[in-house]
Amino acid sequence: MRILLLVTAFNALSQRIFVELGEHAHEVSVEMDVNDERTIEAVDLFRPDLVIAPFLKRAIPKKVYENQCCMIVHPGIVGDRGPSALDWAMMDGATEWGVTVLEAATEMDAGPVWASASFAMRKATKSSLYRNEVTDAAVTAVLEAIARFEQGEKPIALEEQSVAPLGRWRDAIKQADRRIDWAADTTETVLKNIAAADGAPGVRDNLFGETVFLFDAREAREPGADVPLARGERGKISLPEPGAVVARSGPAIALVTVDGALWIGHVRHPNSPHPFKLPATMVFAKEVAGLPEIPLNSPGGYQDVIYEEDGAVGYLHFPFYNGAMGKDACRRLLDVYTKATERPTRAIVLCGGPQFWSNGLDLNRIEAADSAADESWVNINAIDDLADAIIRTTSHITVAALAGNAGAGGVFLARGTDQVWMRSSVILNPHYKDMGNLYGSEFWTYLLPSCCGAENARRIAAARLPMGAKEALNLNLANRVFAGASELFMAQVRASAAALAGSAEFPWLLAEKQAQRATDEAAKPLSAYREEELSRMRRNFYGFDPSYHVARHNFVHKVPKSRTPVTIARHRDVAWQAEGRRKASWATCRA
Numbered sequence: 001m002r003i004l005l006l007v008t009a010f011n012a013l014s015q016r017i018f019v020e021l022g023e024h025a026h027e028v029s030v031e032m033d034v035n036d037e038r039t040i041e042a043v044d045l046f047r048p049d050l051v052i053a054p055f056l057k058r059a060i061p062k063k064v065y066e067n068q069c070c071m072i073v074h075p076g077i078v079g080d081r082g083p084s085a086l087d088w089a090m091m092d093g094a095t096e097w098g099v100t101v102l103e104a105a106t107e108m109d110a111g112p113v114w115a116s117a118s119f120a121m122r123k124a125t126k127s128s129l130y131r132n133e134v135t136d137a138a139v140t141a142v143l144e145a146i147a148r149f150e151q152g153e154k155p156i157a158l159e160e161q162s163v164a165p166l167g168r169w170r171d172a173i174k175q176a177d178r179r180i181d182w183a184a185d186t187t188e189t190v191l192k193n194i195a196a197a198d199g200a201p202g203v204r205d206n207l208f209g210e211t212v213f214l215f216d217a218r219e220a221r222e223p224g225a226d227v228p229l230a231r232g233e234r235g236k237i238s239l240p241e242p243g244a245v246v247a248r249s250g251p252a253i254a255l256v257t258v259d260g261a262l263w264i265g266h267v268r269h270p271n272s273p274h275p276f277k278l279p280a281t282m283v284f285a286k287e288v289a290g291l292p293e294i295p296l297n298s299p300g301g302y303q304d305v306i307y308e309e310d311g312a313v314g315y316l317h318f319p320f321y322n323g324a325m326g327k328d329a330c331r332r333l334l335d336v337y338t339k340a341t342e343r344p345t346r347a348i349v350l351c352g353g354p355q356f357w358s359n360g361l362d363l364n365r366i367e368a369a370d371s372a373a374d375e376s377w378v379n380i381n382a383i384d385d386l387a388d389a390i391i392r393t394t395s396h397i398t399v400a401a402l403a404g405n406a407g408a409g410g411v412f413l414a415r416g417t418d419q420v421w422m423r424s425s426v427i428l429n430p431h432y433k434d435m436g437n438l439y440g441s442e443f444w445t446y447l448l449p450s451c452c453g454a455e456n457a458r459r460i461a462a463a464r465l466p467m468g469a470k471e472a473l474n475l476n477l478a479n480r481v482f483a484g485a486s487e488l489f490m491a492q493v494r495a496s497a498a499a500l501a502g503s504a505e506f507p508w509l510l511a512e513k514q515a516q517r518a519t520d521e522a523a524k525p526l527s528a529y530r531e532e533e534l535s536r537m538r539r540n541f542y543g544f545d546p547s548y549h550v551a552r553h554n555f556v557h558k559v560p561k562s563r564t565p566v567t568i569a570r571h572r573d574v575a576w577q578a579e580g581r582r583k584a585s586w587a588t589c590r591a
Helices: 012-023 036-046 085-091 126-150 187-195 327-341 363-368 372-392 409-415 444-452 454-463 469-474 486-501 506-523 526-542 547-556 574-590
Strands: 002-007 027-032 050-055 070-074 096-103 113-120 203-207 210-219 245-249 252-257 260-268 277-279 306-310 313-317 347-352 356-358 397-402 405-407 419-423 480-482
Touching (some): 002 012, 002 036, 012 126, 012 469, 027 036, 050 126, 070 126, 085 187, 096 126, 187 210, 187 260, 277 363, 306 327, 313 327, 327 347, 347 409, 356 409, 363 547, 372 547, 397 409, 397 486, 397 506, 405 409, 409 444, 419 469, 419 486, 444 526, 469 480, 480 486, 486 506
Parallel strands (some): 050 070, 313 347, 356 405, 397 419, 419 480
Antiparallel strands (some): 096 113, 203 210, 252 260, 260 277, 306 313
């Protein structure tokens, strides 16, 4: 079928559905919802059999849904209505939730139901639930809805639904509903409130007399202890009144609650020169300078690079917020990775984080720097240093275990390992050009052609499309794919890594790796690839074309798209339109 995806943004859910529909042999195009006129034009150009809205903040134009079957993907159980479905479910402590695919109607979320899918709620942030459970359920429900549509079935009206419990209308959640009462709320309550707003919009609060929005909250623990930091206990941190900021650790600041404390890793200061998410200690650098400091990644501190060993395998976790890797993060990770290669293990598994493996450059920090060009240059070199170390490792077999999505340089950082193991629901974006025609580095000009061939490498770089695990496996961007949730995936990774390290073939695998690295280095040194890539990147950062800086600014400041890129809007591709006219003309001649 020909399916048009109508979206406010081409987010993780929209990309996953785009990939899944393509794998099911549907012809798919995407239109960003700019205004009614553009949407109507998109439908006229593409002439879809079906319109699906995976993520849409405005109503579909009446002219479209009255003349075309339009399905809305709603992140709530059957009968749930309103724009804050998942937020309310988390705030209310729901243990089960779901996704419903409805037919578009005049009244919001009130159309008849095509399909639904449910899932168990997990203790996590809203963005984590959205990218995992919600997205998986949405794919299941959308594929079921399409199958029913193809079979000529009709959706079932809400009043005829037999499912229980049935949802209800909930108004948009307000900051007043999320408000933290520091004098009364426990650590668990505060964490729940922030988790239900993480990603967007955050929880409004007051720090150092300034209105900010809080993100990235984690329980703070007494240094060296296995129990939460509790009020009244003697320790390295004194605990004054709840709501007070009492310590710092890396990007995070510690705030006191009635029964302990928590770390706030990131804040958004809407009235500052940089009104987007940044590390809390960066936004309030002067205010926290004199506070007690708990070293980053030490016991009791904020954790973003964690190394552990299990037998002959070392596991390196780096759950950087939103998968962004600034220069300091890259240097810390490189330091820990280098030490891991000196350990008497056989394999090293780079696990990334549960939400993202890596998304490359930290664009927010770059945007906030005194010189965005200089910060970009230092940042890309720091990532390249890490990539270089991974590729040159000949003492161990290395594995990238992708439980979460990866984009841009993060994809090639992963491919720099010997084996890439992916969860089946992971989406890759192995390209840079959407960020103002950025050329990219991380040795992609060495890695991509090596794994999938020069022609595929050119196609992937030019297409700028999201890629699912199945395609990644076919192109050798991945070596193994595992089905299941994150917990099951990591269990499978651990079992497979132990088997790899303990294999009788391990010495042969290591020797083969060493020989291949020597052959590749003799043919063309890694340093040559790096120099060539960085010469192009330097032009992006310092050259006369400001496209990268404009695109980064728009991305960080969340400037709405004014048009849909032709790479995903095939109905706006002149070549595609010409091919359609040619086929129509040929069909007329034959008739």
